Amino acid sequence: MEHQDYQQLLVPHSLNALEVSEARELEAHLETCAECRAELIALRDDAALLAYTAEPVEPRPEVRARILESVRAERTVDRAGAMNDKVVPLKPRANWNVWTMGLRIAAGLAFIALLIGLIVLWRRDAKLQQEVAQLNRQLNTQQHELVRDRDVLARQREALALLNSPDAKHLELAGSETAQNARGSFVYDQKTGKAVFLADGLPATPPDKAYELWFIPKGHSPVPGRIFTVDSSGHALLPEQMPADAMGNAVIAITLEPKRGSAVPTLPIFLSSPKS
Structure with missing residues (x-):
């Protein structure tokens, strides 16, 4: 089976x-x-x-009358038997009582089986609803992952288009002593300031920290850029917009800041472009 x-x-x-x-x-x-x-x-x-679960039920008036009539009849028969020394058999009534009792027992068993069947169906329906809810959660997770993958693909296409643009300028970022294996690239359009930043080999960010990109124009205060985290391999890809004050000659730097970012950079610097 x-x-x-x-x-x-x-x-x-x-x-x-x-x-x-x-x-x-x-x-x-x-x-x-x-x-x-x-x-x-x-x-x-x-x-x-x-x-x-069964509640006691009061017998109907006709049932009560039938029972009393049966008792009176039995008393009459007993009296007649005492007088005539004869016993009157009540086989037809006994057969009828047995048949009625059998029908009642069968109806009771059928009712119990129906209730048990309803309980079983209810349990299976509840289990099915749990499975449907689990499938919906899995579907939502897959949809979120699909949206994330589409977003990553769109960023990659945007970065590729910018890298192939004739007006693009490339800045290479080197790792400091804090992140010697890290490296990065910052590419921006010299006309529109549209930019993309790529990083690799950065250390994993603590739960309460995030990396922050900085534009440091010559002779001016640092301008904060985007906040980002890296994956398990230290990789990151994010779009950016080059500030107008930093279009000429600016140093691009990466620091580790609180998760919501900082107004001024916190040392040490993890990545930076060469000073012009």
């Missing part, structure tokens, strides 16, 4: 309504399947609780 076939046998097994062979086969499966064992225990607990 498949796992789903065993699950369909759990409800009748909780009511002791399986054939002996099916029950044995299901019991063998339960020894190795924790999920089915847990579901069978829950079904049996739910069936046990049904005995406490």
Whole structure:
């Protein structure tokens, strides 16, 4: 049998309504399947609780009258038997009572089976909703990753177009003693100031820190640029806009600052372009 076939046998097994062979086969499966064992225990607990859910019902007037009439008839028969020393059989009524009781028991069992079936469907529906919610979370994660990948691709295309522009100027950044293996490139359009910065080999940023790019025009105070972080290989790619005051001759530098950035650079410098 498949796992789903065993699950369909759990409800009748909780009511002791399986054939002996099916029950044995299901019991063998339960020894190795924790999920089915847990579901069978829950079904049996739910069936046990049904005995406490039924409210007492007052008999209808016609039922009460029928019972009293039966008692009077039995008394009459007893009196007649005492007088005639004969017993009047009540087989038809007894058969009718047994048949009625059997129908009531069958109806009760059917009602219990219906309730258990509803409980099983409810549990499976809840499990299905959890699976759907998990799939939605995975889909949202994939969509965020897709948006991020598209953003990276757009930056790469923008950087490639700028690198191939005839008006582009390249500045190479070298690592300091703090980051000797780091290197970077800053490329900007001398007409529009549109720029792109590429870095590689920078140390990983602490959770409360971020790198900040600085423009340091000759004879002027440093101008803060973008804040960024690097990936596991120390790589970063970000667009930038060259300030008008720094278009002539400025040093490009990278420092490690608080996560929200700083108004003035904090030493040491990790990357810097040559002084002109």
